[in-house]
Amino acid sequence: MSTPQSPTSTPGSQSSDPTQVTETLNHLKRRITQLEEENEKLRSRRKRGPSERETTLARGIRKIVSLHVPLKVLIDEFDRRETAESDDENGEGATASSPSDTEQVLKRELQGLFSRSYLQKVLEQEGFLEHLKAVSNWLWTELLNSHSRRQWERPADEARGDDIKRLKVEVANWLNTLDKDDLQVLSEYEDYSFVTPHTRLGRGFQNITTGRLLCPIDYDWNDLYIRSRIQEMHPDYPTHEKYLLRFLYAGYSGDPEDFMKGFLKSTLMVRTFKHIFTSSSSALLYTGEDDPSSDTENTTQPLRKRRQIIAKEPSKKNVASLLGMTTVTPRAIAYTAVMLHFALTNAAYWNLINDGFNYAIFYDFIVDTFEDRELTGEDEVKELLQWWNRQIFGNRLASSGEEGNIAFRKHLSQQKNIRAARARLANARNRQSSQGSSATQQTRSSNTTPEQSQTGSSQPPPTS
Numbered sequence: 001m002s003t004p005q006s007p008t009s010t011p012g013s014q015s016s017d018p019t020q021v022t023e024t025l026n027h028l029k030r031r032i033t034q035l036e037e038e039n040e041k042l043r044s045r046r047k048r049g050p051s052e053r054e055t056t057l058a059r060g061i062r063k064i065v066s067l068h069v070p071l072k073v074l075i076d077e078f079d080r081r082e083t084a085e086s087d088d089e090n091g092e093g094a095t096a097s098s099p100s101d102t103e104q105v106l107k108r109e110l111q112g113l114f115s116r117s118y119l120q121k122v123l124e125q126e127g128f129l130e131h132l133k134a135v136s137n138w139l140w141t142e143l144l145n146s147h148s149r150r151q152w153e154r155p156a157d158e159a160r161g162d163d164i165k166r167l168k169v170e171v172a173n174w175l176n177t178l179d180k181d182d183l184q185v186l187s188e189y190e191d192y193s194f195v196t197p198h199t200r201l202g203r204g205f206q207n208i209t210t211g212r213l214l215c216p217i218d219y220d221w222n223d224l225y226i227r228s229r230i231q232e233m234h235p236d237y238p239t240h241e242k243y244l245l246r247f248l249y250a251g252y253s254g255d256p257e258d259f260m261k262g263f264l265k266s267t268l269m270v271r272t273f274k275h276i277f278t279s280s281s282s283a284l285l286y287t288g289e290d291d292p293s294s295d296t297e298n299t300t301q302p303l304r305k306r307r308q309i310i311a312k313e314p315s316k317k318n319v320a321s322l323l324g325m326t327t328v329t330p331r332a333i334a335y336t337a338v339m340l341h342f343a344l345t346n347a348a349y350w351n352l353i354n355d356g357f358n359y360a361i362f363y364d365f366i367v368d369t370f371e372d373r374e375l376t377g378e379d380e381v382k383e384l385l386q387w388w389n390r391q392i393f394g395n396r397l398a399s400s401g402e403e404g405n406i407a408f409r410k411h412l413s414q415q416k417n418i419r420a421a422r423a424r425l426a427n428a429r430n431r432q433s434s435q436g437s438s439a440t441q442q443t444r445s446s447n448t449t450p451e452q453s454q455t456g457s458s459q460p461p462p463t464s
Contacts, residue, residue, distance in 0.1 A: 059159035060323040063276065063335050067160075067363045068352055070153065163276055163339050164350055170275055170283070171268070171343040172197035175209055178284070179267065204346035205231045205239070213247035213268070214239070214344050217254035221246070233355075240356030243365045247340060260380055263369070264333060270391045272343075273328070273336045277320040278392065286391070320392075328388040334366035 172195040180192055193208035205211040211231070215221040216239060219230065229237040246252045248269060250262035267288040275283040319325075325332070338359050347354045370381050 059155045060319070061156035062160045063319070064323060064325065064329060064332050066331070067335055067338060068360045160339075161350065164342060166280075167272065167275065167339055167343040168200060169197045170280065171195075171272070171340065174268065174271060174283075178271075200343075200346050200348070202346065203344060206346070210344040213245070213252060214341070215246050216242035217244050217246055217249065217259075218242065218256050240358075243362050245341070247344065248337060260376060260384075264337070264366070264384060265387065268340060269333075269336060270388075272340045273333065273388075273392060276336060276339065277325065277332065278318045326393070328385060328392050330367050330370035330385075333370075333388065334363045337366050338363050 175195045176197070193210075195207060195209055196202055203210045205214060211227070212221045215230065219226050219237060221227055221230075226237060230239060233239075244254060244256070244259050244263075246254065248254070248264055248266055250265040250267075252266060252268075254263065255261045267286065270288070271283045271286050274286055341357075341362065342350065342354070342359070345354060352359050369376055370385070
């Protein structure tokens with residue numbers, strides 16, 4: 001009976017050469033060390049948290065992307081829509097699924113974002129998505145990580161909290177000083193009611209000034225009976241489901257039969273926007289602009305002289321510059337409306353629903369004013385955004401940047417053509433002058449006598 005062969009001597013088996021075994025072990029050790037180093041780098045990068053630039057962008061999420069939708073839902077929905085769009089282009093016929101049960105409360109906002117335009121297009125318009133991708137590849141890959149999400153959600157919410165805190169004081173100061181005359185002429189019975197700057201207590205409908213601004217345009221605030229019913233929260237005069245409020249309108253008075261007349265053109269709205277996105281000094285400098293579409297004969301808003309305020313040169317970039325905003329966007333206007341409304345109320349702390357008033361719905365309504373063609377026409381929206389750009393960025397942005405660039409290039413082209421025509425005319429004149437001079441010289445040469453040619457004299461011969 002033959003002795004069985006050992007495994008090492010089996011045909012096709014690996015050699016048990018000690019040198020080869022040692023090399024394999026060394027290779028594995030190096031690989032383990034390499035993986036440990038890579039793992040340590042990933043862990044250290046995760047521990048470092050977002051950079052200052054990343055935090056700055058995160059603070060803009062609530063301002064220009066969405067007031068109330070969590071970042072994870074926005075990113076998940078963006079990825080889902082992008083995948084569905086890619087599948088459709090490839091002919092696979094994939095369709096986007098509905099949000100999960102835990103995200104049903106966000107259904108309204110998601111429909112608003114994606115029913116008319118994909119979030120990708122919205123964010124590209126805001127310039128925000130590209131900022132996220134460009135700033136940090138690590139950040140983009142880690143966005144869906146719960147720890148990273150919290151790091152981004154927190155500065156976003158903190159920025160909203162900072163706006164709330166500052167506007168509590170600033171709005172009261174504006175109402176007590178800059179806008180006092182404008183508001184007094186709206187009252188037929190009482191004088192202006194003082195607004196305490198450092199507390200929201202005493203604001204809301206119980207205060208004559210803030211109550212008038214929060215009052216829906218459907219109700220006559222100067223009617224004492226209606227006012228008392230509003231203050232008592234009488235069911236015949238509800239306010240929590242009405243979003244056409246006086247503080248949104250030029251002159252703080254709107255037309256229920258034509259809600260777009262003067263809508264979103266109040267001095268307070270523009271001043272609040274400037275305070276949030278540009279600077280507090282620019283908000284103080286703003287005196288308002290007459291709305292060409294409003295009834296100037298019936299408006300009660302007085303014309304004021306421009307205030308002479310010496311503003312210091314800003315020492316740092318404003319929020320609009322940090323977020324890459326070069327034009328006013330609908331979502332920034334909607335955020336401004338929410339912040340101003342909250343500053344006028346007596347709410348003790350921030351909540352999406354305050355005394356039945358839903359800020360998420362209010363925010364969506366403002367956005368829909370720009371995006372939903374069943375509510376507004378394209379020309380109305382274009383005019384409104386142009387008006388806002390004039391107020392915030394000046395007349396240089398009254399038209400779109402592309403239109404301005406085309407007009408400027410056309411002007412330069414016209415100047416180029418004029419210069420070329422002048423050069424051609426000058427060259428033609430020079431040629432004519434040169435030809436005329438040559439012809440004159442030839443004439444003189446033909447009239448010269450032989451004696452003159454020999455002597456080189458140009459004088460005529462003496463007469464006898």
